[in-house]
Amino acid sequence: MIYKRGEQMNGFKLRGVVEGFYGKPWTWQERKDMIRFMGENGYTLYIYAPKADQLHRDQWRQMYEGAFEENFQSLIDTGKTAGVDISMAISPGLSLVHSDETDLNILKQKYLTFAAMGVRTISLFLDDIPPELIHQKDKQTYQSLAHAQSDFANQLYLSLANEIKNIRFILCPTIYHGTTMCQYHHTLGEKLHKDIQIMWTGPKVCSEKLTVENAQMVAKAFNRKPLFWDNFPVNDSVMVPELHIGRFSGRDGNLGTVCEGFIVNPMNQAYASMSVLKNISFYLNDPQQYNPDEALMKSFEQMYPQISSEMLTFSKACNTSPLNPGDPEITVLLLEQLEQLRKKGQLKQMSILLNENSRLICEAYDRIVEKIDQNLLADIEPWLNEYIYYGRLMNQMASVLEKIEVVYRDEHPPAKTIDAIHEANRQLEKSLEELARLKTRIFGKGLREYALELAITCKGLVKLVDW
Secondary structure (H helix, E strand, O other), X not given: OXXXXXXXXXXXXXXXXXXXXXXXXXXXXXXXXXHHHHHHOOOOEEEEOOOOOOOXXXXXXXXXXXXXXXXXXXXXXXXXXXXXXXEEEEOOOOOOOOOOXXXXXXXXHHHHHHHOOOOOEEEEEOOOOOOOOOOHHHHXXXXXXXXXXXXXXXXXXXXXXXXXXXXXXXXXXXXXXXXXXXXXXXXXXXXXXXXXXXXXXXXOOOOOOEOHHHXXXXXXXXXXXXXXXXXXXXXXXXXXXXXXXXXXXXXXXXXXXXXXXXXXXXXXXXXXXXXXXXXXXXXXXXXXXXXXXXXXXXXXXXXXXXXXXXXXXXXXXXXXXXXXXXXXXHHHHHHHHHHHHHHOOOHHHHHHHHHHHHHHHHHHHXXXXXXXXXXXXHHHHHHHHHHHHHHHHHHHHHHHHHHHHXXXXXXXXXXXXXXXXXXXXXXHHHHHHHHHHOOOOOOOOHHHHHHHHHHHHHHHHHOOOOO
C-alpha cells in the first residue's frame, strides 16, 4: 500500500522512525532513501539521534557545521517532498549541568541552527545516563534528577517556542521503561510543561508486549499520554548477531487510543529495516485489524514480489528477537519432527526430512541472491551466508543418519562403510566449526545443538563396529 500525502488514516496520530541505535550510523544516502520510503508508507516523523555521533551525545556542546549542515538541509528538503517531518535530537545528559545558564544557551542555539533550516520538532534525549544528579551545582539547586530535568526542559521549550512557530517538543526521560512507576515519573508528570511529549518503551527496554494497561499506568504518572518508542527491530547491544526481519507482534490493537504516537527504532541495516517498517505500517494504519502473519507475507509480496515466499522462509529462520526470545518456530517444529522420528527409530525418514529442508533453504538462497537489489544484499549478506551454511549442515546431518543406520542392521559392516561413516561425521563437525566462527545468529540455537549431539552420538555408535 502506498499512502498519499495528506491522506486521512485510522490508527496512530504520529508515526515515526528514530535513528537512535548504537553502532555504525546510517549514511546520508541511506537516510534519504529511508525518508522517501517512510513517506510512501504513512510515516510522518524522522528523528536524527545516532548514539555514535559525538556531537549528538558526548560532545554535544560543539556545534554542527559545514558538510553536516548541508547534508541535514538536504534531509529536510527530502522530508518536505515525502511529507515527513525531520527532527534533530540532542542527548546532553552525560555532562549537562541543568542549573548552568551557559549550557541552556548552547543547547538553544544548537537547536535554533536547525530550526533555521526548517526543523519544527525538537527532541531532547536524556536516556542511558546515570539516574541521579552528578554535578555539585545541580545537587545544591535541585531536589532530584526529575526536578532538574523538568526545570531545564521547561526553560528550553519555552525559550524555543518563542522563536519556532508550531514547535513540537519531545523528551526521552532517563527512566523510560518499567512495570511500575516511581517518584521520578510522578515528578516529571507534575513539573514538566503539559505540551512536552514524553517517550516510553514499555515494560522493558525492548518489550515483548506493549499493552493498553501499561500505557494507562504511564499516562497517569506522566499526566499525559506517552509517546511510544518501540525498540524493535533495532539490533544493537547483545542483539548485534540477529537480523530482525520476522513477525511484528505483541502490540495491543487499542494502543493508538492511549498514546500520542508510535516511534520505531530500526536496525543499523537501513535497507533491511524497510521490510519491517512496511510490516509495522500495516499495524500503525489499522492496529485493531492487524494480523502479524498476513502483514509479514503482504510486506514481502509488495516489496519483493518475485521472491516473496523465499524471503518469508528466510525471515522465519531469523525470527529470534525480543518479540520472540526463544528459537524461531521453524526451528522448534523441525526439531519436534526429528525427535518424533528418532523415538520411532526412523533414521531414514529423519534423513529425508533434513534433505528436504536443506533443498528448500539452498533454493531460497539462490533465488534471493539473484533477485534482490545490491543495497539490501549488502545489508543481509552475513545472515544469508549463515542461512546457506545451515542448508549444508542439514544435508550433512542427513548424510550422517544415512550412513550410521547400517550400524543398526549389520554387526560387521565392511571397512569402506565404516570409513564412509567417519567421513560423514568429519564433514558435519567441519560445518559446526564453520558455524561457530560466524558473527551472526539465525535458526536460534536448538538446531546447532541437535547437530552437535548427532555428531557425538555418531562417534559413540561407530565404536560398536570399529574397535
